[in-house]
Amino acid sequence: DAGVTQSPTHLIKTRGQQVTLRCSPKSGHDTVSWYQQALGQGPQFIFQYYEEEERQRGNFPDRFSGHQFPNYSSELNVNALLLGDSALYLCASSLMGSNTEAFFGQGTRLTVV
């Protein structure tokens, strides 16, 4: 059983460009959350998707958007990239309404130059 898988593992983008990151949740999970982790900091909550809708959102600008597909996989899109968007982007999957643990992927390391 594959856990949470994220792609790509690394990428480099130029300021002003757009990027799409992908996440496949653990089998049996229906909820995907995205986090941004800057170097030396704890992960910061971006938003959460359940039933193909954004259910909760952290303090991130509208440049950050997402989508969840019927198979529960998810995408994170960031427009008009800034140097400060360079970070590790983490995806976590969970089962809504359950007190079981969330599983995290290994992340996508985004570098904006």
Added chain:
Amino acid sequence: DAKTTQPPSMDCAEGRAANLPCNHSTISGNEYVYWYRQIHSQGPQYIIHGLKNNETNEMASLIITEDRKSSTLILPHATLRDTAVYYCIVSRQSVNRDDKIIFGKGTRLHILP
């Protein structure tokens, strides 16, 4: 904002028990205490969680005080591979939507040979 307070760093000798404290004085009755750890540049890894009773699994033990305002994660025989940042999190896993994980700054645990 994170609802937990942890020491920024701790050292522990290899083979000894590592005891990581966490304060969560504003925890609500339906919130669980979760512990995750993050080894350098990897995704956070679930360790253990509990509501009010002490819990033990193959990785660790979780001791929650009777008033639930603090807890301690115990790694019984620390190894060098336990060097990581440990996050204590309170989260309400229920049928409503509010089950996002909010990370604090965590405790950086150094296991000394």
